[in-house]
Amino acid sequence: MTSTAGTVPVVDPGDPGAPGEPDALVDVAASGRRRGRTAYLLMAPAVLWLALFFVIPFYSLIAASLYDPSGSDEDGWRMAYAFGNYVDAWQDYWQPFVRSIAYGGIATVICLVLGYVLAYAIAFKTGRWKTLVLVLVIAPFFTSFLVRTLSWQLILADDGWVVDVLRFLQLLDDDGRLLATDVAVVTGLAYNFLPFMVLPLFASLDKIDHRLIEASSDLYSNPVVGFFKVTWPLSLPGVVSGTLLTFIPAAGDYINAQLLGNTNTRVVGSVIEAQFTDANQPYVAGALSMTLMVVIVGMVLVYVRRAGTEELL
Amino acid sequence: MRWLREHLVLILGMLVLLYTFVPIAVVVLMSFNDPATRNVYRFDGFTLDNWINMCGPETEGMCESLWLSVRIGLLATVVATAIGTLAAFALVRWDFPGRSSSNLLIFLPMAAPEIVLGSSLLALFVQAGFAGQLGFWTIFIAHVMFCLSFVVVTVRARLAGMNDTLEQAAQDLYATPAQTFWRVTFPLVLPGIFGAALLSFALSFDDFIITNLNSGSETTFPMYVWGQARVGVPMQVNVVGTLMLVVALVVVVVGEANNRRRAAALTK
Structure with missing residues (x-):
């Protein structure tokens, strides 16, 4: 993102009232960026908004997760540093929690396979139709x-053609169904978050110098070996950001689980939502929310380290 | 056979593309459905009724929710685009202590699951004593918050990819910094800002998880659909789905045509 580095100072867009002084008066950083307080004025509204409505809420959430569980909306909630809330929440809701991570993980793998094929085809095979296909x-x-998501309800319905075909092929028992199963939930997730996978994959595949792939085939590598030795490693940044952008929202989503699943496919998202609103147990919701965040951040860090693309973050 | 092998990837890719359109085809089809009963979601017969009577009695509340989503979407888009664009300029064009932590702060909301963002914001509102005032403004605050990062990232990409030779030329020709900015820099960044605004509106209009937690008694369009999903949605919901697709395609096509015209004008 720092490709603007140039030798000549860039204009000062944030200070339109200044007279046209010669550039010598402006202290220019080695990167070609200007220095000065104007930057803080430009950053202030965004930083303030995020501080007030993103950072501080985190503290509120942590606080809520440590409330004394004997409180209520009427009597008020007392801060008790009740770390036991985390243990209780985990014992009661570890199943939806694990389910969320599993659904998100499986959906991400499916997205990666489908998305890679699609992004590869767009980047290398569509030629001048590239933009059009990307829009599509x-x-x-x-x-x-x-x-x-509701339209998947119809597609996967018991009397729908998908179920008919699968029953005909004996891939599904005669009374087997798709709607209200794990399969339906994962299908919905893998569908809804596909663009989050395709776009970063396309961005990194599109940047690959075709001459490198040609060179590998000139050196007698067969296309499959060439793919795994040249294309795949070069597309890794896209793979990493694509999987993250897919996994994070998919693990937190509860729309698919609720609309396409059944009561046995409950995920942690709907537990948090219900605990906060109907059940009035903010400490349970807070503890689960924080745990989800910590688990996801932890998984992301380990994954990014192993993929060796730390500079992405 | 040889042909098949050469085009295998393209064929597979187009099959995936086709697959992404299956649910959309269902949405468009169902917008013309004449349902026998509301509880069973299947195609029973063709009608234009859903399109003509979009805001009829059987869709009570839908058009109001749609209007609320549009108002919140527009307002949140304007605010998020404005303050996000300023931040993008600062991050690309300035060097200042705290720049990399600002980058991190901008990035983080995109890496947090929506349910976490929504529940923490609700925790803040409740603790600050706004539990009874949840509604339009709390939804607006939430939407600006999650749109902001996407605006910064989009505008930043446009700015970073921009060549500054035109700006240097303007300065060489004795343009003041203000003239250079408004006549050269701004028009060049505008497509990025426009793209960021579109993305913001789409994100705001479609958000359910964060909105649902912070909306109080207000109902946005996604919340309306959610509520109706339990009892069977009216077919007019599919009309809205189809319209959203059409509007988005028109905007993209017009934008692309505009870009081409500009590019053509530049090369003349």
Whole structure:
């Protein structure tokens, strides 16, 4: 993101009132960036907004997770540093929690396979239709998330053609079903978050110098070996950001689990939502929310380290 | 056979693309559905009724929720785009202590699951004594918060990819910094800002998880659909889904045509 480095100072867009002084008066950093207080004025509104409505809420959430569980909305909540809330929440809700991570993980793998094929085809095989196909990839996802998830209800319904075909092929028992199963939930997740995978993958595949791939085939590598030795390693940054961008929202989502699943496919997201609103147990919701965040951040760090692309963050 | 092997990847890719359109085809189809009963979600017969009577009695509350989503979407987009663009300029064009931590702060909301963002914001509102005032403004605050990062990232990418030779030329020709900014820099960044605004609106309009927690008694369009999903959604919901797709495609096509015209004008 620092490709603007140049030798000549850039204009000062934030200080339009200044007279046209010669550049010598401006202290220019080696990167070609200006120094000065104007930057803080430009950053202030965004930083303030995020501080107030993203950072501070985190503290509120931590506080809520440590409330004395004997409180209530009427009597008020007392801070008790009740770390036991985390243990209790885990014991009661570890199943939805693990389910969320598993659904998110499986959906991410499916997205990676489908998304890689699609992104590869767009980057290398569509030629001058590239932009058009890219628009077509994003287009379906402009329809409301909930509406397109509901349409999966129809596609996977017991009397739908998908179930008919699978029953005919004996891949599904005669009374087997898809809707209200784990399969349906994962299908919905893998569908809804596909663009989050395709776009970063495409961005890194599109940057690959075709001459490198040609060179590998000139040196008698067969296409499969060439792919794994040249294309795949070069596309790793896209793989890493794509899997993260897919996994994080997929693990936190509960729309798919609720609309396409059943009571046995409950995920941690809906538990948190219910505990905060209907059940009035903010400490349970807070503890689960924090645990989810910590687990996801931990998994992301380990994963990014192992993939060796730390500079991504 | 040889042909098949050469085009295998392209064919597979297009099959995936086709797959992404299956649910959309269902949405469009169902927008013309004449349902026999509301509880069973299947195609029973063709009708234009859903399109003509979009805000009829059987969709009570839907058009109000749609209007609320549009208002919040527009307002959140304007604010998020404005303050996000300023921040993007600072991050690309300035060097200042705290720059990398600012980058991290901008990045983090995109890495947090929505349920965590939503529940922490609700915890803040409740603790600050706003539990009874949840509604339009709390939704607005939440939407600006999660749109902001996407705006910064989009505008920053545009700015970083920009060549500054035109700006140097303007300065060489004795343009003041203000003239250089408004006549050269800003028009060049505008497509990025426009893209960021579109993305913001789409994100805001479609958000459910964060909104649902912070909306009080207000109902946005996604919340309306959620509520109706338990009892069977009216087919008009699919009309809205189809319209959103059409509007998005029109915006993209017009934007692309605009870009081409500009590029053509530049090379003349």
